[in-house]
Amino acid sequence: MTKIVAANFKTNHTKKTTKSYLESLEKKLLASDKIYIFPTPIALCENNFKHLKVGTQNAYPILNGAFTGEVGLESLKELDIKTILIGHSERRNILGESQKFCAEKFDFFAKEDFEIIYCVGEDISIREKGVENVKKFIKTQFENIPVQYPKLIIAYEPIWAIGSGMSASAEQIQQTHSFIKEISPAPVLYGGSVNIKNIAEILNIQEVDGVLVGSASLNIDSFYKIIQEARNK
Numbered sequence: 001m002t003k004i005v006a007a008n009f010k011t012n013h014t015k016k017t018t019k020s021y022l023e024s025l026e027k028k029l030l031a032s033d034k035i036y037i038f039p040t041p042i043a044l045c046e047n048n049f050k051h052l053k054v055g056t057q058n059a060y061p062i063l064n065g066a067f068t069g070e071v072g073l074e075s076l077k078e079l080d081i082k083t084i085l086i087g088h089s090e091r092r093n094i095l096g097e098s099q100k101f102c103a104e105k106f107d108f109f110a111k112e113d114f115e116i117i118y119c120v121g122e123d124i125s126i127r128e129k130g131v132e133n134v135k136k137f138i139k140t141q142f143e144n145i146p147v148q149y150p151k152l153i154i155a156y157e158p159i160w161a162i163g164s165g166m167s168a169s170a171e172q173i174q175q176t177h178s179f180i181k182e183i184s185p186a187p188v189l190y191g192g193s194v195n196i197k198n199i200a201e202i203l204n205i206q207e208v209d210g211v212l213v214g215s216a217s218l219n220i221d222s223f224y225k226i227i228q229e230a231r232n233k
């Protein structure tokens with residue numbers, strides 16, 4: 001079965017470059033591919049591609065209102081966007097989103113029947129204290145999250161592996177994914193310095209249902225190589 005491949009553009013690519021990226025990628029894809037692209041908010045476009053889904057990196061849990069700088073459900077509905085990333089470590093840590101707020105967002109978008117890619121992952125100080133500590137921490141990131149939600153996809157992204165060029169080891173990924181799979185029946189993606197060199201090894205781990213890719217997704221050729229690896233895994 002083909003594994004899931006998601007691209008998080010973060011604050012990269014413009015409206016124009018996102019448009020040409022999506023149009024070129026769409027032409028290369030097969031009906032069996034499971035691809036999600038999360039463009040930067042200003043580059044969000046109509047989710048009307050045949051073989052890929054456009055999702056939002058963020059949104060405020062409101063239809064519309066006075067939340068300066070935020071995106072509301074009304075805007076997403078107009079673009080037919082039905083997928084959202086919640087709990088990414090950059091939003092938790094840089095933008096100060098608490099577990100309580102992530103859970104509120106989850107609840108709001110679950111009621112709207114969104115597909116939710118929910119991110120969890122520990123920082124280096126927790127990892128250095130050992131596996132049991134990692135498990136204990138990850139458990140706290142599932143507080144008030146309905147882990148049986150049918151449209152849930154979990155992404156395990158150790159913070160120390162994100163953007164560092166150093167992914168977690170196969171053993172660490174296998175161990176943590178197995179633990180997450182005891183918590184939830186949802187597919188579990190791995191994220192954190194996934195690239196064309198390590199993709200085969202990562203996708204060969206049985207507990208890995210796909211990958212969430214940041215930097216290596218920005219270049220369409222490298223992202224397409226990752227997609228090719230995910231086929232028939």
Ligand code: PGA
Nearest residue numbers: 162163192193213214215
């Ligand atoms: P990275 O980012 O692939 O650049 O490490 C992954 C992510 O944060 O989703």
